[in-house]
Amino acid sequence: EIVLTxxxxxxxxxxxxxxxxxxxxxxxxxxxLHWYQQKPDQSPKLLIKYASQSIxxxxxxxxxxGSGTDFTLxxxxxxxxxxxxxxxHQSSSLPLTFGGGTKVEIK
Amino acid sequence: xxQLVESGGGLVKPGxxxxxxxxxxxxxxxxxxxxxxxQAPGKGLEWVSSIxxxxxxxxxxxxxxxxxxxxxxxxxxxxxxxxxxxxxxxTAVYYCARDDGSDWYxxxxxxxxxxxxxx
Numbered sequence: 001e002i003v004l005t006x007x008x009x010x011x012x013x014x015x016x017x018x019x020x021x022x023x024x025x026x027x028x029x030x031x032x033l034h035w036y037q038q039k040p041d042q043s044p045k046l047l048i049k050y051a052s053q054s055i056x057x058x059x060x061x062x063x064x065x066g067s068g069t070d071f072t073l074x075x076x077x078x079x080x081x082x083x084x085x086x087x088x089h090q091s092s093s094l095p096l097t098f099g100g101g102t103k104v105e106i107k
Numbered sequence: 108x109x110q111l112v113e114s115g116g117g118l119v120k121p122g123x124x125x126x127x128x129x130x131x132x133x134x135x136x137x138x139x140x141x142x143x144x145x146q147a148p149g150k151g152l153e154w155v156s157s158i159x160x161x162x163x164x165x166x167x168x169x170x171x172x173x174x175x176x177x178x179x180x181x182x183x184x185x186x187x188x189x190x191x192x193x194x195x196x197x198t199a200v201y202y203c204a205r206d207d208g209s210d211w212y213x214x215x216x217x218x219x220x221x222x223x224x225x226x
Contacts, residue, residue, distance in 0.1 A: 032210065034212040036152075036213075038152075043202055043216040043218050043219055044144075044213070044216055045216070046214050050210075055214075087151065089212065091211035091212050094166055095154060095169065096211050098151055098152040098154070099151070100151050
């Protein structure tokens with residue numbers, strides 16, 4: 001099973017600040033890494049697919065990078081509506097797995 | 108409107124059974140693979156099961172293998188999860204989620220249905 005380790009677990013950030021969340025895979029997964037945003041009491045929403053590919057309708061301040069074992073989700077100029085939990089997810093092999101999540105709080 | 112709507116959750120005793128349903132609308136259901144993903148209260152996401160568009164391929168997480176059965180009815184645009192021998196650790200919100208069949212990323216999620224296993 002591929003284990004995804006996210007860091008940090010929690011981040012308190014001021015609006016307009018830049019946020020960086022990392023996801024490390026226990027073995028190489030190429031670019032089969034996807035990011036989701038889950039706002040309180042909502043279902044998850046796909047933000048980024050294949051490590052860096054943007055999703056229609058997602059604000060351009062969200063971007064992803066990385067390949068192999070190390071991946072990054074960046075939120076440029078954080079807005080209040082970005083308060084949420086963020087999860088990485090690998091589709092390289094079964095069982096499909098998710099990172100433990102990163103909760104972003106707005107100061 | 109493109110959407111997924113889960114139903115069938117509730118309170119069940121350990122060892123009991125429950126059947127979840129997911130109604131799809133606004134897209135060609137029969138063209139997509141479908142999945143169940145769960146989230147225990149206050150916890151992260153856990154993949155449960157996947158089924159291909161024609162039900163040819165079915166996969167389960169080890170934690171539910173032998174107890175849960177995924178199925179679909181393309182004529183009714185519906186996805187199902189039959190859950191037997193339920194345990195306390197199965198308590199979670201269960202989401203159905205769509206993937207495009209070429210890879211297992213989930214581009215559409217339902218709002219979820221809560222399953223509580225407790226005596």
